[in-house]
Amino acid sequence: MAVTKTHPIKSTLKAAIDYICNPEKTNGKLLVSAHGCAAETADIEFSWTRRHAIDKGTNLGRHLIQAFQPGEVTPEQAHEIGMELAKEILGGKYEFILTTHIDKDHVHNHLIFNAVSFADHKHYHSNKRSYHYIRRTSDRLCKEHGLSVIIPGQDKGKSYIE
Template sequence: MAVVEFINGKNKTYGAMKRVLAYITNPAKTEPYLIDGYNCDINNAYNQFVLTKRNYNKETGRQYIHLTQSFAPYDKVTPEEVKKIADELLQMEFFKGFEIAYAVHTDRDHLHTHFVVNSVNAQTGRKWKQSAKQLQDLKDYSDELCRKRGLIITHGKKGNYKNRGEYRSRDRGQSWKYELYLAVKKMKWYSKNKEDFIKNMEKLGYKVDWRDDRKYITFTTPTGKKCRNRKLYPPEKFTKEALLKAFDLNKQRAKDRELKNRMELVLSLVYVIQSNPDYDAVKNYPLTALEGEALKDEMAELKKGKGLDWDKEKGREF
């Protein structure tokens, strides 16, 4: 079963468009072979989007459309198959002439594809418009593609996956295991070796039992709950080998100071969430609260000085 949803967001600036394109192609969320472009070069999508707008003198207003196609965790479908379904979905007349960057994300317990559509059609110069009928046609065709592959199609309320917010609230929502998953995922890309990873996890309040004579890594949460790395999803991204490979990539791509700065920023954001009374309901799950694009927005605001006295907090260990 696949659910198609349009994501409302701050989509009226070039900066927001650049951020969402970076978000969907983030290597921590997907793989190179699961990223593609329709009517555009995925490696140059942002520039092509901007050039199309300038060619037609339509640089104001809505800059992009963001939609997702999500599959239930119990659907027996592979990332490769989800990518093929996305390829076929874009063949609809609905998308003709539009430049689209898209990527299958594998970082959640359900596979899903993000599509970012340029708001200006590269062939006609017309801006994106969607009628209720076109939206229903899109959902119907998505169902048809799933049905053709033997995937489950659900329309009733019971077991319905359409309310993604309810699903995430129930299966992920504010859970210690999901918070642990986010911590490991982020520290995986902020560490340069095993020792660095363990130290960073400890700064977030987690203990890490990583022994060479044991197959699995055991994490202990700040509240004392234990979980092995094989319980994190997808498990192949959190094996010892996968983590060590990520550390090597980090050493190649970023200097020690850059990694440290990223880590300090995350710790500062965690501190803000935990100390802000407005976030009382999620203060035990700061990374969940800062997940995804919200994290980027929070970082941008904090860099401007909003909500945090950087001079006061400089050098603080959390």
């Protein structure tokens, strides 16, 4: 079962990207992927895209974490599911970096994506509706890959909030 959470990046984009790309956490960077940018220069590329936006918003990017139950998925499977999630929820319109961390007892993905689309230079709007879409998509992908999902109201002691 995967749980997701997301938060804005307001001022530390390079630090956040450096953190998620840490070779000690990503099997020597084998579990690092990018779309529309290079992981090494993503902060600069995100900034260039933002400069062309009319509505820049207040965020530099978004950080999404997708954590899996211990022992339920291999790092490679988690990375594949994370890529599928990123491509589906972002529609190929936003630059992103996806990494899979293997340094804890549970495998988890970090997805950092630009707050502005490089396709139409529109700002990403994060709200309850967009978050529930992410969660539903993550659950569907987990089911498609034979993983368990949290069923609200049925899984005692388990919730997305945890």
